Amino acid sequence: MFRADTLMPASLNRQGDGHYFIDRDGKAFRHILNFLRLGRLDLPRGYGETALLKAEADFYQIRPLLDALRELEASRGTPAPRAALLHADVDVNPRLVHFSARRGPHHYELSSVQVDTFRANLFCTDPECLNAMRNRFGVVSGDRAESGPHFHLEWASRPRELPEVEYERLGLQPLWTGGPEDRREVVSTPTFLEEVLRVALEHGFRLDSVFPDPEDLLNSRSLRFVRH
Template sequence: MLGAMFRAGTPMTPNLNPQGGGHYFIDRDGKAFRHILNFLRLGRLDLPCGYGETALLRAEADFYQIRPLLDALRELEASQGTPAPTAALLHADVDSSPRLVHFSARRGPHHYELSSVQVDTFRANLFCTDPECLGAMRARFGVANEDRAEGGPHFHLEWAPCPAELPEVEYRRLGLQPLWTGGPGERREVVGTPGFLEEVLRVALEHGFRLDSVFPDPEDLLNSRSLRFVRH
């Protein structure tokens, strides 16, 4: 994968951004990449004593498809008595539909005007056979309880960002709600499909999954309708 990124005729991945002058920026974890480069240079895994980010390094090695490094990490974890992650499946589907909303807008003390605005509603279904990863997904999207989630290995989310033209009181009256992600101090609204899938991708890689399929267009990952991840 790392070599294929720069091979002529290969479609450019969303993580690879040309910077000019023959330089490229790879939107991946920079600290982990240091150990990947050392492995490629030396041909062996040489991590500092007490290194505690093997799961992240394994996710990065899987992204770049460096099989010898993945094998070396498995051997390291086995020697340390660290259980290898169990096989699991993660599936994320997201769909959007526009909705025309009519409301009365107050233009003066006794003047009301009928207005309309389009509200984009998003629906997402996540299925994951790893309870820990599923719990991380729920926490990432602020689903601390079952009020917006189904039981079992899947849960459903529905949200609709509030258009600037729609009064807050009308937004609440329609029963619409936004979707938020991030922890304290970094809470941000998920506006649409790209923001949602980016968060799903982050959590999946943090838990050792690799991307298996993208529908409908593999070259437009963050605007896709369905992502499938696997962990062997």
């Protein structure tokens, strides 16, 4: 189903035999697995979650299933527009940065400091919600928002020990959230996920799964939201 070189979402686990296991459950995935086994779309009469099923197929790029769902939508008419899917994945990469710190007119000292670089990927089938995410986060030196259902961010806060000139030389950027009056820097995974959760709830999504620990929401690596 997936090529070996495909970039896999955090919600997929590689098994020991080299295959991928989709760590999901629920009504939508039952129909996805049936389609992969049978090669045809076999939904019960009156099934009302085709938009959510289409969002899952789009996220995992199952093209034959997307085509089958489009044919089904064409035969039934326009589906309800509210059903949507939102994935938020975030990862942090700590690294040790070495630099020369000036301690006097002719005295320089070699110093080191840990810098945490964050990478986040947002996937949302609701353009309005995704635009709200883009508006919520501001990146210094330009807008990184791209078109389509994906939104990628990369940022790193500057430790106080790291001179600003070294920070800029490394090409690092901070991430900010909020408006002009309540602007604050995103310095951790919980801060980022708290904002994602707030925007998702404002747009009618509900939290569907947390990875890897369902009991530790704001320190997770992946959140999945659905809207019916």
